[in-house]
Amino acid sequence: MPEPDFDAIVVGAGPAGCVAATLLARAGHQVVLIERGSTPGSKNLSGGVLYGRVLETVFPDYAAEAPVERRITKHTTTFLNADSAVSIDYWAKSLAKPVNAVTVLRAHFDEWLASQAEEAGAFLMAGVRVDELMVESGQVVGVRAGEDELRTRLVVAADGVNSFLARAVGLRGTPRQEQVALGVKGVLRMDPKTIEDRFGVRGGEGAAHAIVGDCTKGVAGGAFLYTNKSSLSLGVVMRLDDLIAKGFKSSDIFEHCYTHPGLAPYLDGGELIEYGSHLVAEGGLEMLGEVSSDGLIVIGEAVGLTINSGFAVRGMDLAIGSAIIAARLADAALRHGDTSAQALDYRQRLLGSYIGQDLKTYAKAPAFLHRNRLYSDYGMLAAEVFRGVFSLDTTPRQHLLKCAREAVRGSGVGYRKLLADGLAGVRSL
Ligand SMILES: Cc1cc2nc3c(=O)[nH]c(=O)nc-3n(C[C@H](O)[C@H](O)[C@H](O)COP(=O)(O)OP(=O)(O)OC[C@H]3O[C@@H](n4cnc5c(N)ncnc54)[C@H](O)[C@@H]3O)c2cc1C
Known part of the structure; x- marks a missing residue:
C-alpha cells in the first residue's frame, strides 16, 4: 500500500467539515479540508439561525469572536393569510446569556470556521471539487479531484445534502421528493x-x-x-x-x-x-441512512441530519454535533490503526447521542407537517376566532368558546379533523 498523504481528508468546509477538521487537527492528525467553493461558505445557504450551544463546546467564545449577526431573543410564529395573520411571540432576555442562538451569514461564518481549522493545523484546499472516492478491496483509501489523487487513512464526507460521496459507496440512495x-x-x-x-x-x-x-x-x-x-x-x-x-x-x-x-x-x-x-x-430520522463504511465516515446533512419542527429549522447545530462525535471516534480509530466501520462504531454513538434522541423525538414531525390543512385552513380558522373577539360593532358579543365553535363550523375543517390534527401535533412536535 502506498503511504497515505494525510491521516484524514475532510470533504466540504461547511459547519460539519470545519469542526471535524479542527478537532482532528487539534488531536495531532495530518488533515486536509477540501472545499469546492472558491472560499468556504461561498456556495452555502442557510436561513441563518444557528443554535450555538454545541459550537461553544469547540469554540467557547465563538459568539464574541466569530462573525455572528445578532443574538436571537425573540421568536415569533405566524399563521399568515392573504389579509390577516395570527402570531405568537416569545421573548426572553435569558436567551441572550448564555447565548442560545445567533443569526449568521454563511459566506462570513463558514470562512471563519475554516480559518479556525487552519489555525488548528488543518490544510485548507479551497476551489477544489472532489470527484470521487478511491476504494480498494472495499476500503476507502482516498479521493480523486480532477487529475489528482490524494491517499488517506480516513475520509470524512461533509459534502452536504446531496452527498454524492455517500451515495457513490451505496450508503444512501437518492432522497424521495417528499x-x-x-x-x-x-x-x-x-x-x-x-x-x-x-x-x-x-x-x-x-x-x-x-x-x-x-x-x-x-x-x-x-x-x-x-x-x-x-x-x-x-x-x-x-x-x-x-x-x-x-x-x-x-x-x-x-x-x-x-x-x-x-x-x-x-x-x-x-x-x-x-x-x-x-x-x-426534511426527512428526519427516516432519512438517516448508513453513516460509515471502511475508511469513510459521513457527517452533517450528508447523512440527512436536519430537524424541521415547524417552529425552527435545525441543521447547522446537528452538523456540528455529528462532527464532534465523528472526530472523537476517528481520533481513536486513527490511533489504533483501524478505521473499519466496525471499529468506528459511529451509527450507534450518533443514535445514542442527543442528536439521535432529538431525531427520535421529532420522528413523526415530517408526517405531521404533510397535513395540507396546516398551510391554509388553520390560519383562516385562527383569524376567524380573533375576528369574533376583536371586531366590535353594535351587535351583542359572544364568549370565546362560541366564537371558536362558529369559526370551526364555518371553516369546513370539522371537529374530528381538528382533534386528530391537534393530537398529532402534540405528539409530533
Ligand atoms: C433555505 C434554508 C434555510 C435553512 N435554515 C437553517 C437555519 O435557520 N438553521 C439551521 O441550523 N439550518 C438551516 N438550514 C440547514 C443548514 O443549512 C444545513 O443543515 C447545514 O448547512 C448543513 O451543514 P453541513 O456542514 O452538513 O453541509 P453544508 O453546509 O451544505 O456544507 C457542505 C460543504 O461541502 C462542499 N462540497 C459539496 N460537495 C463537494 C465536493 N464534491 N468537493 C468539495 N466540496 C464539496 C459545499 O460547497 C459546502 O461548502 C437551512 C437550509 C436551507 C436550504
Whole structure:
C-alpha cells in the first residue's frame, strides 16, 4: 500500500467539515479540508439561525469572536393569510446569556470556521471539487479531484445534502421528493435602527420569525424572516413534492412572500442584495441512512441530519454535533490503526447521542407537517376566532368558546379533523 498523504481528508468546509477538521487537527492528525467553493461558505445557504450551544463546546467564545449577526431573543410564529395573520411571540432576555442562538451569514461564518481549522493545523484546499472516492478491496483509501489523487487513512464526507460521496459507496440512495425541500432566500439590506424598531429588539439582539400559510401560497413548508446586523434574511422553504404537485415556480413563491402585505411593515425599503436557492433535507430520522463504511465516515446533512419542527429549522447545530462525535471516534480509530466501520462504531454513538434522541423525538414531525390543512385552513380558522373577539360593532358579543365553535363550523375543517390534527401535533412536535 502506498503511504497515505494525510491521516484524514475532510470533504466540504461547511459547519460539519470545519469542526471535524479542527478537532482532528487539534488531536495531532495530518488533515486536509477540501472545499469546492472558491472560499468556504461561498456556495452555502442557510436561513441563518444557528443554535450555538454545541459550537461553544469547540469554540467557547465563538459568539464574541466569530462573525455572528445578532443574538436571537425573540421568536415569533405566524399563521399568515392573504389579509390577516395570527402570531405568537416569545421573548426572553435569558436567551441572550448564555447565548442560545445567533443569526449568521454563511459566506462570513463558514470562512471563519475554516480559518479556525487552519489555525488548528488543518490544510485548507479551497476551489477544489472532489470527484470521487478511491476504494480498494472495499476500503476507502482516498479521493480523486480532477487529475489528482490524494491517499488517506480516513475520509470524512461533509459534502452536504446531496452527498454524492455517500451515495457513490451505496450508503444512501437518492432522497424521495417528499424528503427534501427547496429553499429560496434573499438578503435585504436595512439600517440597524430600522431593524430594531420594526422587530422590537435592541442592541445586538435579534428576532426570528417562522411563518406558515399564504406566504408559500399554501405549498407545504413555510417562510422565515431573520434579523442580521444590517440586513434581513427572508426565505421560503417548500417541500419538493408539493411544490411540483401544485405547479408553482419557486421564484414566484418567493416573490409572492417578498411582496406580501402582511410582511410589508417589516420589509418595506429593504434592498435585495443577495438571492439564492438550495435543497434542505426534511426527512428526519427516516432519512438517516448508513453513516460509515471502511475508511469513510459521513457527517452533517450528508447523512440527512436536519430537524424541521415547524417552529425552527435545525441543521447547522446537528452538523456540528455529528462532527464532534465523528472526530472523537476517528481520533481513536486513527490511533489504533483501524478505521473499519466496525471499529468506528459511529451509527450507534450518533443514535445514542442527543442528536439521535432529538431525531427520535421529532420522528413523526415530517408526517405531521404533510397535513395540507396546516398551510391554509388553520390560519383562516385562527383569524376567524380573533375576528369574533376583536371586531366590535353594535351587535351583542359572544364568549370565546362560541366564537371558536362558529369559526370551526364555518371553516369546513370539522371537529374530528381538528382533534386528530391537534393530537398529532402534540405528539409530533
Ligand atoms: C433555505 C434554508 C434555510 C435553512 N435554515 C437553517 C437555519 O435557520 N438553521 C439551521 O441550523 N439550518 C438551516 N438550514 C440547514 C443548514 O443549512 C444545513 O443543515 C447545514 O448547512 C448543513 O451543514 P453541513 O456542514 O452538513 O453541509 P453544508 O453546509 O451544505 O456544507 C457542505 C460543504 O461541502 C462542499 N462540497 C459539496 N460537495 C463537494 C465536493 N464534491 N468537493 C468539495 N466540496 C464539496 C459545499 O460547497 C459546502 O461548502 C437551512 C437550509 C436551507 C436550504
